[in-house]
Amino acid sequence: MSHFGRTGPPDITDTYSLLVLNITFRTTADDLFPYFDKYGKVVDIFIPRNRRTGDSRGFAFVRYKYADEAQKAVDRLDGKVVDGREITVQFAKYGPNAERIDKGRISESFSKSSYRSRSRSPRRRYRDDYRDRDYKRRSHSRSLDRYDRDRYRGRDRDYRRRSRSRSRSDSPDYYRGRGRGRYDDERRGRSRSRSQSRSRSMDSASPARRSPTPRRSASPHRSPSPRGGSPDRHSGDRRSPTPHGVSPTDRPADSRSQSP
Protein backbone atom coordinates (compact mmCIF):
# COMPACT_ATOMS: atom_id res chain seq x y z
CA MET A 1 0.00 0.00 0.00
CA SER A 2 1.66 3.05 -1.21
CA HIS A 3 0.67 6.43 -2.31
CA PHE A 4 2.26 5.78 -5.66
CA GLY A 5 -0.05 6.39 -8.49
CA ARG A 6 -2.68 7.85 -6.25
CA THR A 7 -1.85 11.40 -7.11
CA GLY A 8 -0.30 13.10 -10.06
CA PRO A 9 3.38 13.67 -10.55
CA PRO A 10 4.79 15.33 -7.46
CA ASP A 11 7.75 16.96 -9.09
CA ILE A 12 9.16 15.59 -12.25
CA THR A 13 11.72 18.32 -12.32
CA ASP A 14 15.07 17.36 -10.94
CA THR A 15 14.12 13.74 -10.97
CA TYR A 16 15.38 10.79 -12.94
CA SER A 17 12.82 8.59 -14.58
CA LEU A 18 13.59 4.94 -15.08
CA LEU A 19 11.63 2.73 -17.33
CA VAL A 20 11.04 -0.78 -16.05
CA LEU A 21 10.04 -3.24 -18.71
CA ASN A 22 9.38 -6.94 -18.80
CA ILE A 23 7.63 -6.83 -15.50
CA THR A 24 4.78 -9.15 -14.82
CA PHE A 25 1.25 -7.92 -15.26
CA ARG A 26 0.71 -8.49 -11.60
CA THR A 27 3.67 -6.51 -10.44
CA THR A 28 2.67 -3.28 -8.80
CA ALA A 29 4.51 -0.17 -7.71
CA ASP A 30 4.52 -1.48 -4.20
CA ASP A 31 6.32 -4.57 -5.35
CA LEU A 32 8.90 -2.56 -7.23
CA PHE A 33 9.30 -0.01 -4.52
CA PRO A 34 11.43 -2.18 -2.21
CA TYR A 35 13.55 -3.22 -5.15
CA PHE A 36 14.32 0.28 -6.32
CA ASP A 37 14.19 1.92 -2.96
CA LYS A 38 16.85 -0.45 -1.84
CA TYR A 39 19.32 1.13 -4.21
CA GLY A 40 18.37 4.76 -3.78
CA LYS A 41 15.76 7.30 -2.98
CA VAL A 42 12.66 6.63 -5.01
CA VAL A 43 10.62 9.75 -5.49
CA ASP A 44 7.66 8.14 -7.15
CA ILE A 45 6.68 5.02 -9.00
CA PHE A 46 4.05 4.97 -11.64
CA ILE A 47 2.75 1.97 -13.54
CA PRO A 48 0.57 2.73 -16.55
CA ARG A 49 -2.46 0.54 -16.56
CA ASN A 50 -5.45 0.07 -18.73
CA ARG A 51 -8.24 2.47 -18.00
CA ARG A 52 -10.85 -0.09 -18.91
CA THR A 53 -9.58 -3.24 -17.28
CA GLY A 54 -7.16 -1.62 -14.88
CA ASP A 55 -4.48 -4.19 -15.50
CA SER A 56 -0.87 -3.22 -15.67
CA ARG A 57 0.56 -2.78 -19.11
CA GLY A 58 3.71 -4.58 -18.25
CA PHE A 59 6.02 -1.70 -17.53
CA ALA A 60 6.53 0.84 -14.82
CA PHE A 61 8.23 4.18 -14.32
CA VAL A 62 10.46 4.69 -11.37
CA ARG A 63 11.66 8.16 -10.54
CA TYR A 64 14.80 8.63 -8.59
CA LYS A 65 16.02 11.70 -6.89
CA TYR A 66 19.61 11.35 -7.96
CA ALA A 67 21.18 10.09 -11.13
CA ASP A 68 23.83 8.05 -9.43
CA GLU A 69 21.20 6.08 -7.60
CA ALA A 70 19.17 5.70 -10.71
CA GLN A 71 22.17 4.52 -12.64
CA LYS A 72 23.00 2.09 -9.94
CA ALA A 73 19.48 0.78 -9.85
CA VAL A 74 19.56 0.33 -13.58
CA ASP A 75 22.79 -1.53 -13.36
CA ARG A 76 21.70 -3.64 -10.44
CA LEU A 77 18.02 -4.12 -11.12
CA ASP A 78 18.43 -4.51 -14.82
CA GLY A 79 18.03 -8.19 -15.42
CA LYS A 80 16.79 -8.86 -11.94
CA VAL A 81 14.12 -11.47 -11.61
CA VAL A 82 11.07 -9.93 -10.03
CA ASP A 83 7.93 -11.87 -9.42
CA GLY A 84 9.42 -14.69 -11.39
CA ARG A 85 10.11 -12.56 -14.42
CA GLU A 86 13.23 -10.81 -15.52
CA ILE A 87 12.69 -7.09 -15.56
CA THR A 88 14.44 -4.58 -17.72
CA VAL A 89 15.45 -1.30 -16.16
CA GLN A 90 16.62 1.58 -18.29
CA PHE A 91 16.45 5.34 -18.38
CA ALA A 92 13.26 6.75 -19.73
CA LYS A 93 13.75 8.52 -23.01
CA TYR A 94 10.41 10.24 -23.23
CA GLY A 95 8.65 12.31 -20.64
CA PRO A 96 5.00 12.55 -19.64
CA ASN A 97 4.77 15.98 -21.12
CA ALA A 98 6.93 15.27 -24.12
CA GLU A 99 9.70 17.14 -22.41
CA ARG A 100 13.34 16.68 -23.08
CA ILE A 101 14.95 14.05 -20.99
CA ASP A 102 18.68 13.84 -20.61
CA LYS A 103 20.01 10.66 -19.08
CA GLY A 104 16.63 10.05 -17.59
CA ARG A 105 16.58 13.42 -15.97
CA ILE A 106 13.65 15.60 -16.80
CA SER A 107 14.75 19.11 -17.56
CA GLU A 108 12.41 21.93 -18.29
CA SER A 109 15.04 23.70 -20.32
CA PHE A 110 14.25 23.23 -23.94
CA SER A 111 16.81 25.24 -25.80
CA LYS A 112 19.48 24.00 -23.49
CA SER A 113 19.03 20.40 -24.47
CA SER A 114 18.41 21.44 -28.01
CA TYR A 115 22.07 21.68 -28.74
CA ARG A 116 22.34 17.96 -28.15
CA SER A 117 21.95 15.94 -31.26
CA ARG A 118 18.76 14.01 -31.57
CA SER A 119 20.48 11.02 -33.05
CA ARG A 120 19.41 8.62 -30.36
CA SER A 121 19.26 4.98 -31.12
CA PRO A 122 15.96 3.79 -32.48
CA ARG A 123 13.79 2.05 -29.96
CA ARG A 124 12.68 -0.54 -32.48
CA ARG A 125 16.05 -2.16 -32.59
CA TYR A 126 15.97 -3.50 -36.11
CA ARG A 127 13.45 -4.27 -38.76
CA ASP A 128 13.84 -7.97 -38.20
CA ASP A 129 12.56 -7.69 -34.70
CA TYR A 130 9.81 -5.43 -35.83
CA ARG A 131 8.73 -7.86 -38.48
CA ASP A 132 8.86 -10.74 -36.08
CA ARG A 133 6.68 -8.82 -33.71
CA ASP A 134 4.18 -8.14 -36.40
CA TYR A 135 4.21 -11.71 -37.52
CA LYS A 136 3.54 -12.99 -34.05
CA ARG A 137 0.78 -10.50 -33.79
CA ARG A 138 -0.93 -11.70 -36.90
CA SER A 139 -0.37 -15.28 -35.98
CA HIS A 140 -1.86 -15.34 -32.55
CA SER A 141 -1.99 -12.45 -30.22
CA ARG A 142 -5.00 -10.96 -28.58
CA SER A 143 -3.61 -9.03 -25.69
CA LEU A 144 -1.83 -6.47 -27.79
CA ASP A 145 -4.59 -6.25 -30.26
CA ARG A 146 -6.52 -3.98 -27.99
CA TYR A 147 -3.68 -1.51 -27.71
CA ASP A 148 -2.89 -1.67 -31.35
CA ARG A 149 -6.50 -1.28 -32.16
CA ASP A 150 -6.52 1.89 -30.15
CA ARG A 151 -3.68 3.33 -32.10
CA TYR A 152 -4.95 2.21 -35.44
CA ARG A 153 -8.36 3.35 -34.46
CA GLY A 154 -7.11 6.83 -33.85
CA ARG A 155 -5.24 6.92 -37.09
CA ASP A 156 -8.11 5.47 -38.97
CA ARG A 157 -10.47 7.97 -37.54
CA ASP A 158 -8.12 10.77 -38.32
CA TYR A 159 -7.68 9.50 -41.81
CA ARG A 160 -11.37 9.32 -42.41
CA ARG A 161 -11.84 12.68 -40.88
CA ARG A 162 -9.32 14.25 -43.17
CA SER A 163 -10.65 12.41 -46.12
CA ARG A 164 -14.18 13.63 -45.68
CA SER A 165 -14.66 17.18 -44.63
CA ARG A 166 -18.39 16.96 -44.35
CA SER A 167 -18.21 14.03 -41.99
CA ARG A 168 -18.11 16.38 -39.07
CA SER A 169 -21.56 17.60 -39.99
CA ASP A 170 -23.02 14.13 -40.01
CA SER A 171 -21.01 12.87 -37.08
CA PRO A 172 -21.92 14.74 -33.92
CA ASP A 173 -19.51 12.61 -31.94
CA TYR A 174 -16.78 14.10 -33.99
CA TYR A 175 -16.43 16.86 -31.50
CA ARG A 176 -16.90 14.56 -28.54
CA GLY A 177 -14.24 12.21 -29.74
CA ARG A 178 -11.86 15.09 -29.99
CA GLY A 179 -11.38 15.57 -26.29
CA ARG A 180 -11.70 11.92 -25.47
CA GLY A 181 -8.61 9.89 -24.95
CA ARG A 182 -7.70 6.75 -26.77
CA TYR A 183 -9.17 4.62 -24.05
CA ASP A 184 -12.71 5.32 -25.11
CA ASP A 185 -12.42 3.08 -28.10
CA GLU A 186 -15.01 0.85 -26.51
CA ARG A 187 -17.61 3.52 -26.33
CA ARG A 188 -16.72 4.98 -29.65
CA GLY A 189 -16.70 1.52 -31.13
CA ARG A 190 -20.31 1.05 -30.22
CA SER A 191 -21.10 4.48 -31.49
CA ARG A 192 -19.56 3.59 -34.75
CA SER A 193 -21.49 0.36 -34.79
CA ARG A 194 -24.69 2.30 -34.72
CA SER A 195 -23.35 4.57 -37.36
CA GLN A 196 -22.65 1.62 -39.53
CA SER A 197 -26.12 0.31 -38.97
CA ARG A 198 -27.50 3.58 -40.08
CA SER A 199 -25.18 3.57 -43.01
CA ARG A 200 -26.52 0.22 -44.04
CA SER A 201 -30.01 1.54 -43.87
CA MET A 202 -29.02 4.29 -46.16
CA ASP A 203 -27.43 1.78 -48.41
CA SER A 204 -30.66 -0.08 -48.61
CA ALA A 205 -32.43 3.02 -49.72
CA SER A 206 -29.61 4.00 -51.95
CA PRO A 207 -28.56 1.86 -54.84
CA ALA A 208 -26.05 -0.35 -53.17
CA ARG A 209 -25.10 -1.65 -56.57
CA ARG A 210 -23.23 1.50 -57.22
CA SER A 211 -20.18 1.04 -59.33
CA PRO A 212 -17.16 0.17 -57.26
CA THR A 213 -15.02 2.51 -59.29
CA PRO A 214 -17.01 5.01 -61.22
CA ARG A 215 -13.93 7.00 -61.94
CA ARG A 216 -10.61 5.36 -61.88
CA SER A 217 -8.77 8.58 -62.57
CA ALA A 218 -9.69 12.04 -63.63
CA SER A 219 -6.64 12.21 -65.80
CA PRO A 220 -7.38 12.33 -69.50
CA HIS A 221 -4.39 10.14 -70.11
CA ARG A 222 -6.13 7.10 -68.73
CA SER A 223 -9.32 8.00 -70.50
CA PRO A 224 -9.68 5.42 -73.21
CA SER A 225 -10.60 7.31 -76.29
CA PRO A 226 -13.28 5.53 -78.25
CA ARG A 227 -11.68 6.83 -81.38
CA GLY A 228 -8.33 5.62 -80.27
CA GLY A 229 -7.20 2.39 -81.80
CA SER A 230 -5.78 0.64 -78.74
CA PRO A 231 -5.01 3.03 -75.94
CA ASP A 232 -4.60 0.19 -73.53
CA ARG A 233 -1.42 -0.76 -75.17
CA HIS A 234 0.25 2.46 -74.27
CA SER A 235 -1.68 3.21 -71.19
CA GLY A 236 -0.83 1.53 -67.97
CA ASP A 237 2.27 2.16 -65.98
CA ARG A 238 3.66 4.05 -68.87
CA ARG A 239 2.80 7.57 -67.99
CA SER A 240 4.21 9.50 -70.89
CA PRO A 241 4.09 13.20 -70.17
CA THR A 242 4.08 13.79 -73.88
CA PRO A 243 0.54 13.83 -75.19
CA HIS A 244 1.86 13.52 -78.70
CA GLY A 245 0.42 10.47 -80.31
CA VAL A 246 -0.99 9.24 -77.01
CA SER A 247 -4.11 11.30 -77.18
CA PRO A 248 -5.40 11.77 -80.65
CA THR A 249 -8.04 14.08 -79.31
CA ASP A 250 -5.38 16.31 -77.92
CA ARG A 251 -3.63 16.53 -81.17
CA PRO A 252 -2.29 20.04 -81.34
CA ALA A 253 -3.28 21.98 -84.39
CA ASP A 254 0.31 22.61 -85.09
CA SER A 255 1.34 23.64 -88.53
CA ARG A 256 3.87 20.86 -88.51
CA SER A 257 3.13 17.74 -90.41
CA GLN A 258 1.85 15.21 -87.98
CA SER A 259 -0.52 13.22 -90.03
CA PRO A 260 -0.90 12.87 -93.78
Place this chain on the structure above:
DNA sequence: GTTGAGCGTT
Protein backbone atom coordinates in the same frame (compact mmCIF):
# COMPACT_ATOMS: atom_id res chain seq x y z
C1' DG B 1 -7.19 -17.63 -15.79
C1' DT B 2 -4.57 -16.17 -20.83
C1' DT B 3 -0.85 -12.10 -23.21
C1' DG B 4 4.94 -9.72 -23.67
C1' DA B 5 6.65 -5.00 -27.50
C1' DG B 6 7.27 -0.79 -25.43
C1' DC B 7 7.83 5.02 -22.90
C1' DG B 8 3.72 7.60 -18.23
C1' DT B 9 -0.71 9.74 -14.62
C1' DT B 10 -3.12 14.77 -12.12
